[in-house]
Amino acid sequence: MALESxxxxxxxxxxxxxxxxxxxxxxxxxxxxxxxxxAAGVSYPTVLKVxxxxxxxxxxxxxxxxxxxxxxxxxxxxMASSGSRVASVVLxxxxxxxxxxxxxxTLVPGMEFKFAxxxxxxxxxxxxxxxxxFFSSDRNPHRLLGIGVALPGVIDRDEGRVIVSPxxxxxxxxxxxxxxxxxxxxxxxxxxxxxxxxxxxxxxxxGRGVEDFIVINFAGGIGMGACAGGRFIDGGGxxxxxxxxxxxxxxxxxRCGCGHRGxxxxxxxxxxxxxxxxxxxxxxxxxxxxxxxxRAGDLEIDDVLERxxxxxGAGVATAINVLNPSRVLLFGHFMAARDDLFDRFVAEAxxxxxxxVAAKVEFLPPSRESHHAQQIGAAAAVIEVLVAGKAPKDLxxxx
Amino acid sequence: MALESxxxxxxxxxxxxxxxxxxxxxxxxxxxxxxxxxAAGVSYPTVLKVxxxxxxxxxxxxxxxxxxxxxxxxxxxxMASSGSRVASVVLxxxxxxxxxxxxxxTLVPGMEFKFAxxxxxxxxxxxxxxxxxFFSSDRNPHRLLGIGVALPGVIDRDEGRVIVSPxxxxxxxxxxxxxxxxxxxxxxxxxxxxxxxxxxxxxxxxGRGVEDFIVINFAGGIGMGACAGGRFIDGGGxxxxxxxxxxxxxxxxxRCGCGHRGxxxxxxxxxxxxxxxxxxxxxxxxxxxxxxxxRAGDLEIDDVLERxxxxxGAGVATAINVLNPSRVLLFGHFMAARDDLFDRFVAEAxxxxxxxVAAKVEFLPPSRESHHAQQIGAAAAVIEVLVAGKAPKDLxxxx
DNA sequence: CTACTTATATAATCTTGTTATATAAGTAGC
DNA sequence: GCTACTTATATAACAAGATTATATAAGTAG
Numbered sequence: 010m011a012l013e014s015x016x017x018x019x020x021x022x023x024x025x026x027x028x029x030x031x032x033x034x035x036x037x038x039x040x041x042x043x044x045x046x047x048a049a050g051v052s053y054p055t056v057l058k059v060x061x062x063x064x065x066x067x068x069x070x071x072x073x074x075x076x077x078x079x080x081x082x083x084x085x086x087x088m089a090s091s092g093s094r095v096a097s098v099v100l101x102x103x104x105x106x107x108x109x110x111x112x113x114x115t116l117v118p119g120m121e122f123k124f125a126x127x128x129x130x131x132x133x134x135x136x137x138x139x140x141x142x143f144f145s146s147d148r149n150p151h152r153l154l155g156i157g158v159a160l161p162g163v164i165d166r167d168e169g170r171v172i173v174s175p176x177x178x179x180x181x182x183x184x185x186x187x188x189x190x191x192x193x194x195x196x197x198x199x200x201x202x203x204x205x206x207x208x209x210x211x212x213x214x215x216g217r218g219v220e221d222f223i224v225i226n227f228a229g230g231i232g233m234g235a236c237a238g239g240r241f242i243d244g245g246g247x248x249x250x251x252x253x254x255x256x257x258x259x260x261x262x263x264r265c266g267c268g269h270r271g272x273x274x275x276x277x278x279x280x281x282x283x284x285x286x287x288x289x290x291x292x293x294x295x296x297x298x299x300x301x302x303x304r305a306g307d308l309e310i311d312d313v314l315e316r317x318x319x320x321x322g323a324g325v326a327t328a329i330n331v332l333n334p335s336r337v338l339l340f341g342h343f344m345a346a347r348d349d350l351f352d353r354f355v356a357e358a359x360x361x362x363x364x365x366v367a368a369k370v371e372f373l374p375p376s377r378e379s380h381h382a383q384q385i386g387a388a389a390a391v392i393e394v395l396v397a398g399k400a401p402k403d404l405x406x407x408x
Numbered sequence: 409m410a411l412e413s414x415x416x417x418x419x420x421x422x423x424x425x426x427x428x429x430x431x432x433x434x435x436x437x438x439x440x441x442x443x444x445x446x447a448a449g450v451s452y453p454t455v456l457k458v459x460x461x462x463x464x465x466x467x468x469x470x471x472x473x474x475x476x477x478x479x480x481x482x483x484x485x486x487m488a489s490s491g492s493r494v495a496s497v498v499l500x501x502x503x504x505x506x507x508x509x510x511x512x513x514t515l516v517p518g519m520e521f522k523f524a525x526x527x528x529x530x531x532x533x534x535x536x537x538x539x540x541x542f543f544s545s546d547r548n549p550h551r552l553l554g555i556g557v558a559l560p561g562v563i564d565r566d567e568g569r570v571i572v573s574p575x576x577x578x579x580x581x582x583x584x585x586x587x588x589x590x591x592x593x594x595x596x597x598x599x600x601x602x603x604x605x606x607x608x609x610x611x612x613x614x615g616r617g618v619e620d621f622i623v624i625n626f627a628g629g630i631g632m633g634a635c636a637g638g639r640f641i642d643g644g645g646x647x648x649x650x651x652x653x654x655x656x657x658x659x660x661x662x663r664c665g666c667g668h669r670g671x672x673x674x675x676x677x678x679x680x681x682x683x684x685x686x687x688x689x690x691x692x693x694x695x696x697x698x699x700x701x702x703r704a705g706d707l708e709i710d711d712v713l714e715r716x717x718x719x720x721g722a723g724v725a726t727a728i729n730v731l732n733p734s735r736v737l738l739f740g741h742f743m744a745a746r747d748d749l750f751d752r753f754v755a756e757a758x759x760x761x762x763x764x765v766a767a768k769v770e771f772l773p774p775s776r777e778s779h780h781a782q783q784i785g786a787a788a789a790v791i792e793v794l795v796a797g798k799a800p801k802d803l804x805x806x807x
Numbered sequence: 808c809t810a811c812t813t814a815t816a817t818a819a820t821c822t823t824g825t826t827a828t829a830t831a832a833g834t835a836g837c
Numbered sequence: 838g839c840t841a842c843t844t845a846t847a848t849a850a851c852a853a854g855a856t857t858a859t860a861t862a863a864g865t866a867g
Contacts, residue, residue: 333649
C-alpha cells in the first residue's frame with residue numbers, strides 16, 4: 010500500500026530490534042542483557058550491540074546487580090533515569106507546561122515550568138527558552154536528549170508542522186519542530202494531544218503489552234486515541250478519534266461548538282457536567298469543586314452525572330463495535346463524584362455494544378496519575394524517535 | 409508492544425521487499441524490472457532476485473516487451489495470469505462457492521462451483537474436493553498454488569481455525585485451514601467475510617495506494633472493514649467493524665437479531681429494505697426485483713429507501729469520526745433503486761461527521777463488480793500469504 | 808573442590824541489501 | 838552508416854546486521 014515509502018534495507022533490522030528491546034524494558038522493567046535477549050526473542054550478541062548503542066546515546070543505563078537464584082550475577086539494564094532527560098512541552102488552551110522527564114516515563118519533581126498561553130509564536134519560543142534555562146540550573150548533571158511537544162490541533166507529524174490549531178491560532182502553519190530544533194539544537198517531535206495520551210498509555214501505562222486498546226479522554230471535550238494491532242490509528246488526515254462529536258442525544262440537545270446539536274461531549278464530558286452544574290447553581294465551580302461538593306452532599310446533580318456516565322457508555326460502545334479493543338482506558342474526572350458512576354458507565358457500554366464483542370473488553374477506571382498523562386506522552390513522543398534512531402523515515406513499520 | 413513476537417532477522421527484509429514489489433505491480437500494473445525498482449524504492453539487483461523468486465514460485469510472469477520512448481526495450485513483469493491460479497472458497501449462509509482466480513485478482517470464467525451450505529464439516533471437504541477435481545479438468549495447464557477461504561464468523565487467523573460461526577455452526581472450533589492443507593496438500597488461508605471484502609479492495613480494488621479507507625458492506629447486515637495506516641484493523645478478538653449494531657434509531661425501532669432494538673442494520677441494509685418492502689406488498693421479492701420494480705415505477709417505497717440512505721449516512725459518519733479515512737467504499741444494492749440515493753447518503757454522512765474530518769473524505773458508490781468482491785478477497789488472502797513466503801510468522805510488520 | 812547454572816564476550820558464518828561497473832539493445836542526429 | 842544518448846539487464850565487490858558456536862567469568866549446590 011504505502012507506495013511512497015522506499016524498500017527495506019538492512020539497517021531497518023537494527024531499528025526494529027532497538028524498538029523491541031526498549032519495549033521489553035519499558036514493559037517488564039530492568040533486567041540483564043541475557044534476560045533481555047530471551048524476552049525480546051533476539052540473540053545475545055544482538056542485545057549486546059543494541060544495548061551498547063542505546064547506552065552510548067543516553068537512552069539506557071546500567072542499574073544494580075541482579076543475582077539469579079543460581080549462576081553468575083548480571084548487571085541490570087534500565088531506561089535512563091539519572092544521566093539523561095527529555096523536555097516535555099504541553100501546549101493547552103488554558104495553560105502551557107514545560108517539564109523535564111526521565112526516560113523511564115517519570116517526571117522530575119520540581120522541574121516544571123508553567124505559563125499562560127502566549128499571544129504569539131515568538132513569545133512561545135521565548136518561554137520554552139526560559140524553561141530550558143531553568144532546567145539547566147539543576148545541579149544534577151544530565152544530558153537533555155530531545156524535546157517532545159503536545160498540542161491541540163492537526164499536525165503533519167513527519168514534517169513537525171502545525172497544520173491547524175483552532176484554539177491556538179498563532180500556531181497555524183508553523184514548522185514548530187524544526188524551529189525548536191534549530192533554536193535549541195535538540196531533536197524535537199510534535200504530536201497532537203490525543204496522540205500524546207495514547208503514547209503515555211502505550212509506552213509507559215496500561216496499554217503496554219496490549220495490541221488493541223482505546224484511550225478515552227473526557228476531561229474537556231471527548232477525544233479517543235486508538236491502538237490497533239500495536240499501532241496508533243492516526244487517520245488519513247491526522248484527525249481520528251473524534252468521539253466527542255458523535256450525534257448521540259436523540260432529537261435536539263444542546264448546541265455543540267462544532268455547530269451541530271446532540272454531540273456526545275455536550276453531555277458526557279467534564280465540561281458538560283461543569284456547565285450543567287453551574288447553570289443549576291448559578292455559581293462558577295470547577296470540576297474538582299463540583300466533585301467535592303457532590304461527595305460532601307452539598308450539591309445534588311445525580312441526574313446530570315448519571316446521564317453523563319450512561320451517555321459516555323453508549324458512545325464508547327460505538328467505538329468498541331468499530332474497533333473491538335481488548336482494553337478501554339479512561340481519563341477524566343466527573344466519575345469521581347460518585348462511587349457507582351464508573352460501574353454505570355461500564356454496564357451501559359457493555360449493554361450497548363454487540364455482546365460477543367463487549368464480553369472480552371476490560372475497562373480501567375480513570376487513575377489519579379492521569380493528570381500528567383499528556384505531559385508524559387509528549388516525552389514519549391520524542392523518546393520514540395530517539396529510540397528509532399536515524400530512521401530511514403520513509404518506511405512505515407510497526408512492532 | 410507485541411511482546412510475544414520475536415526479533416527482526418535478515419530474512420524479514422526479503423519478505424518486506426517481496427510484498428513491496430507485488431504491491432507496486434498490483435497497483436501500477438505490469439512493468440520492467442528496472443521500472444519496478446524505481447517505483448518500489450529498491451535497487452535493481454534486489455528487484456532481480458525478488459522477481460526471480462516470485463516467478464519461480466509462480467506468482468509473477470513475464471509478459472510482453474515494453475518499448476520505452478528511448479533506450480533498450482525490456483520485458484514486462486506482471487502478476488501471473490496464465491501459468492498459475494489459486495482456489496477461492498466463499499462459505500455463505502445461503503450459498504457456497506468455490507472459484508478459480510488468477511493472481512491478478514480476476515476470476516477464471518466458467519471455473520465456478522456452487523453448492524448449498526452442506527450440513528456437515530465432512531460434506532464441506534467433500535464438496536471442495538469435487539470443485540478441485542472440476543478445476544483440474546480444465547485443459548489449460550496451470551499450477552494451483554493455494555486455497556483461500558472466506559466465511560462468516562470469528563476465526564483465529566494464525567492457526568487457521570474457526571472459533572465460532574453462528575450461522576454455520578458445524579464449522580465451530582474446526583481447524584479448517586490445516587484440514588484442507590493436509591487433505592489437498594495446498595497452502596490454505598482463512599479469513600472472515602469482511603476481511604475478504606477488505607482484501608479485495610486493498611489488493612485489487614479501490615483501496616490500492618490508500619493508507620486509510622473503510623469498506624462498508626450493507627448487503628445482508630452491515631459490516632465494515634477498515635484500513636488504518638495500510639493495515640487491516642482486526643480487533644483484539646477479530647471482531648472489529650460491527651457497524652450494523654450501532655444503536656442509531658431513536659427510541660424503539662425494530663428488534664435486531666442481536667437482541668437489541670434500533671440497530672443500524674434494521675433500517676439501512678439491503679435486508680432491511682427487502683423486509684420493509686415485502687411487508688408492505690405482502691410478496692417475497694428479492695432486492696434485485698425490488699430495485700427493478702422501483703425503477704419501473706411499479707413499487708413505491710421512497711420513504712424506506714430514503715430512510716435507509718440517510719441512516720446509513722449517519723452510521724458511516726460515526727465510523728468517519730472515529731477513523732478519519734481518506735476514502736469510503738461501498739458494497740450493497742439498495743442504492744441502485746434510485747439515482748439520488750447515493751448522493752443522499754453522502755450528504756448525510758458529510759453533514760453528520762465533524763466537518764474538517766468529513767471534508768477530505770472521498771466516497772465511492774457501489775460498483776457492479778462488487779458482486780465478486782468476497783470471492784476475490786478470499787483469493788487475495790492466500791495470495792498475501794504466498795507473497796510473504798515462508799514467514800517468520802511471529803513478527804508483525806506492515807508496509 | 809567439582810558440577811551445574813547463568814551472564815558475558817567474541818569469532819565465524821549467513822542473509823540481504825547497496826553501489827559500482829559492464830554489457831545489451833533500442834532511438835536520435837549527423 | 839556511425840556516434841551519442843538512453844534505458845534495460847547482469848554481475849562483482851562491499852556493507853549492515855543477525856545467528857550459531859565457542860570460550861570465559863562468576864555465582865550456588867553438594
